[in-house]
Amino acid sequence: MINKSINNKINQLNFQGRSDKELKSLYIKRNSLNIEPESFIYRIFRADFLLEDIKNSEITFVRVGPDSFADPLENPLLNKRFTEGNDSFTLGFLENYYASCWTNDPINKKWRWTEFLKGRTGVRIKVSLQKFMNRLMDTRDNHFMLHYFAVKVIYEDDQILDNLIASNDYTAFLDSLGQKGALLASTLSDSLEHEREIRIIYSYMPENQFVANRVKIKNSLCKLPFNWSDLIEEILMPDYLPIETYTTLESKFRSLGICCTIDSGKSEN
Numbered sequence: 001m002i003n004k005s006i007n008n009k010i011n012q013l014n015f016q017g018r019s020d021k022e023l024k025s026l027y028i029k030r031n032s033l034n035i036e037p038e039s040f041i042y043r044i045f046r047a048d049f050l051l052e053d054i055k056n057s058e059i060t061f062v063r064v065g066p067d068s069f070a071d072p073l074e075n076p077l078l079n080k081r082f083t084e085g086n087d088s089f090t091l092g093f094l095e096n097y098y099a100s101c102w103t104n105d106p107i108n109k110k111w112r113w114t115e116f117l118k119g120r121t122g123v124r125i126k127v128s129l130q131k132f133m134n135r136l137m138d139t140r141d142n143h144f145m146l147h148y149f150a151v152k153v154i155y156e157d158d159q160i161l162d163n164l165i166a167s168n169d170y171t172a173f174l175d176s177l178g179q180k181g182a183l184l185a186s187t188l189s190d191s192l193e194h195e196r197e198i199r200i201i202y203s204y205m206p207e208n209q210f211v212a213n214r215v216k217i218k219n220s221l222c223k224l225p226f227n228w229s230d231l232i233e234e235i236l237m238p239d240y241l242p243i244e245t246y247t248t249l250e251s252k253f254r255s256l257g258i259c260c261t262i263d264s265g266k267s268e269n
Contacts (some may be wrong), residue, residue, distance in 0.1 A: 001175070001177070002033050002034065002179055002183075003029060003030045003032070003033070006026055006029045006030045007030050009021055009024050009026060009176070009198055010027065010030060015028070017158070018226055020139065020142070020144070020145065021139040024132075024134065024139060024144075024145075025130075026067055026139060027137065027144075027145040028133045028134060028137065030145075031133070031145065031148060031149045031150065031179075031182075032103075032129065032133070032149075032150045032154040033149060033150065033151045033152065033179060033182060033186075034151065034154075035104065035129065035150055035151070035152040035198055036129075037129050037130040037131060037133065037150070038128075038129070039104055039128075039129045039198075040104070040106065040126055040127070040128055040129065040233065041102040041103065041104055041126070041127060041129050041132070041198050042102060042103050042104070042105065042106065042111060042124055042125070042126050043100070043101065043102040043124065043125055044112055044116045044122050044123070044124045045120045045122055045123055045124075045125065046117065046119065046120050046121070046122050047120075047122050047123050047249055048120075048121070048125065049077060050125070051181070051252055051253070051256065052111070053228070054228045054253075054256045055224075056223075056257055057225060057226060057228070058223045058224060058225060058226055059100070059136075059223070059224050059226035059228075060099035060100075060221055060223050061099055061100050061200075061202045061221070061222040061223075061224070062098060062099060062100075062162060062220055062221060062222070063095075063097070063221075063222065064078075064094075064097040064098065064099045064185045064201075065078050065220070066078070067220065068220045071188070071189070071192075073161055073188065073189050074188070075094055075097065075184070075185050076161060076164060076165055076184070076187065076224060077091060077094060077164070077165065077173070077184060078090075078094050078095065082163060082168055082170040083168060091170060091173060091181075093181055093203070094181065094184070094185065096203060096204040096205065097160050097181070097182070097185040097201055097202070097203060097204075097208070098201070098202045098204060098222040099185065099186075099199050099200060099201055099202070099261065100197070100199075100200040101197055101198075101199055101200075102197070102198045102200065103196045103197055104152075104196060104198050105196045106126075108124065108265050108266070108267045108268060109267055109268050109269075110267040110268060110269050111228070111269075112124075113238050113267060114266075117163060121241070121245060121249075122238070123132075123235050123236065123237050123249065124233065124235070124236040124237075125232050125233075125235050125236075126232070126233040126234040126235075126236075127231055127232060128233065129150055129198070131231060132150075132200070132231065133148060133150055133200075135226065135227060135231055136148045136200075136202075136224075136226070138210075138225075140210065141149065141208065141210040141211065141258060142210070143205065143208060144243060146177070146178050146203060146205075147202060147203050147204075147205065147211075148200070148201070148202060148203075149178065149179070149182035149200070149201040149203075150198060150199075150200055150201075151182055151183060151185075151186040151199045151200075151201055152186075152197075152198055153186045153187070153188055153192075153195075153198070153199050154183060154186060154187045154188070154214040155188055155189065155190040155192065155193040156187060156188070156189070156190055157189075157190050158189065161187075161189065164187070178203055181203070182201045182203070185199075185201055186199045186201065201216060201220065201226070204217070204222060212242040217239070222224075228257075228258070229257055230259070232258060232260045233261075234261050234262075234263070235253060235258070235260060235261070235262045235263070236263055236264070236265045236269060237249065237262070237263070237264045237265075238264070238265070239264050239265060239266045239267070241264065246264060250262050
């Protein structure tokens with residue numbers, strides 16, 4: 001188990017009668033896997049998608065799988081069939097993992113704009129991981145602590161991934177806190193290690209009535225209610241944007257109540 005001492009503290013305080021709402025900050029720490037919640041994280045968004053989410057008070061996650069990320073090794077055990085006696089089955093919970101992909105690399109690098117925008121107009125935002133997780137976790141949901149994880153992506157070589165896929169030991173990926181599943185959905189080829197990805201994992205539980213009433217699923221996208229106010233620490237636009245585009249985007253963000261610093265920055269190669 002990762003963060004075992006924090007989990008022990010949660011159990012102790014639960015035994016003493018503390019509510020899950022009171023323990024929310026500890027749940028954030030427990031669910032921050034191999035990354036400190038005090039970290040800042042960064043993400044390049046398509047500007048139109050981000051503006052739409054802010055306008056609609058939503059945040060969009062993408063299903064973790066080969067089709068969504070154009071990587072055959074995404075969610076490597078998604079369709080794997082395990083056997084036990086005469087039974088053959090998949091790990092069904094892997095179908096319900098959605099992700100928002102960030103990085104803890106503060107340096108504005110040119111390749112990221114090229115790779116993640118494919119020529120479209122975008123912006124990079126900076127947020128506090130702790131504040132982000134706090135905003136995601138809704139204590140009105142009795143199971144909020146099982147839905148969200150912040151994971152420092154694990155990069156493995158081809159042999160380790162092959163061994164992982166070949167194994168029939170499905171119990172290695174099961175635990176009551178959901179950590180192992182979140183880690184599995186955040187295991188990638190080491191050919192992508194330069195991305196330094198921090199993955200925010202959402203475990204969609206459709207049988208949960210609170211979730212069913214509030215979360216929208218369409219194809220590979222998952223949209224959750226989300227309050228963006230006072231969350232974004234910084235918006236950075238690429239220096240190659242025409243001044244007219246910069247001004248228009250700045251005006252749109254301001255009109256939606258975004259009050260953080262908005263700037264243009266030269267990227268490094």
